[in-house]
Amino acid sequence: MPGRLNPTLRQRRLGTELRRMREQAGLRGSELAHSLGVSAAQVTQMENGKTSVNADRLRTIAAACKCANEPLIEALIDFTVPRSKGWWERYQGKLPTGFLEVAEMEAHALKIYTWATTYVPGLQQTGAYASAVFGRISPPLPQRDIDTRTAFRSQRQQALRSGGTAHVSFIHEAALRMQFGGRKVLAEQLDSLVKDSEAGTSSVRVVPFDMDTFPGAGENIMFAEGPVPELATLQMDTAQGVLFFDAPADLASHRATFAHLSALALSDDESRTFIRSIRGQHE
Structure with a gap:
């Protein structure tokens, strides 16, 4: 599936938080990719906000990174929910x-x-x-x-x-x-x-x-x-x-x-x- 060409601010922020979560765990992108069973390029795409991440995938990433910050995880799950277009997109x-x-x-x-x-x-x-x-x-x-x-x-x-x-x-x-x-x-x-x-x-x-x-x-x-x-x-x-x-x-x-x-x-x-x-x- 091709990545997004122009991820929104919210999509980019989700990717930034996934990268931050990985880095705080001391994992390289290739190591997280191995845990997820995906390619390192796919991890990069997720962290750039160019590939969508669903709730299950986000929890898998959090577990692999040993992130126990449940309020943050729940808030990030809300970021994964598809939303209707905002008025500003006009x-x-x-x-x-x-x-x-x-x-x-x-x-x-x-x-x-x-x-x-x-x-x-x-x-x-x-x-x-x-x-x-x-x-x-x-x-x-x-x-x-x-x-x-x-x-x-x-x-x-x-x-x-x-x-x-x-x-x-x-x-x-x-x-x-x-x-x-x-x-x-x-x-x-x-x-x-x-x-x-x-x-x-x-x-x-x-x-x-x-x-x-x-x-x-x-x-x-x-x-x-x-x-x-x-x-x-x-x-x-x-x-x-x-x-x-x-x-x-x-x-x-x-x-x-x-x-x-x-x-x-x-x-x-x-x-x-x-x-x-x-x-x-x-x-």
Whole structure:
């Protein structure tokens, strides 16, 4: 059976966890292949997410690797269940793959944390603000591409809210003051943040300039909690595009960052007051 040409983010993650399981057992690919009665090439295909793995095969691999982490095994079995196509797949060929994979990650997250330092998180951007963010890209995008990206971002917001996924948003004051599209667009964006916070759509917590430290890196990041701690995913926006991280050290480091942010940031009530004060400067 030919392998998948373009495995999804979830399929690749399953393969990554199988490889991690094997490596933690100190097994080479050829040794695991011998235990399974398959070729080493088939093990490689499974670990690349290019060959499907059913529940029985996954348990056989876990047994061969002496993995006793039953919650992780059960969570990975859920990864093997075929699912209907996600709404984001309608955008294949219209948007970079990274955009679709962010939506896929969000669809499976139990809880999402964002840390924004340069612009308001995509999950909370108004249409005008999102369009202005995409419009600043150099070289400029065609208006059709800007419109498609903006519509996609809006649909991500709707999908997250309809699914009831909890979202905790930490926003640095710099991101609240940075103008994309001018004062009117920023004012409307600030109003929208307050509305989201009041409605409970997101927990919005501000980190003001006068805090005595700057937690974590300077990029906008998203941390998506999975069904077990090992299956969380970190996503980072960079000038080169969307990056994903799932190594245990990366996950531990950014859990510590968000714990620090939680202790440092203003409360939801204080944050709404703070955002309104900035909004008042744009009257």
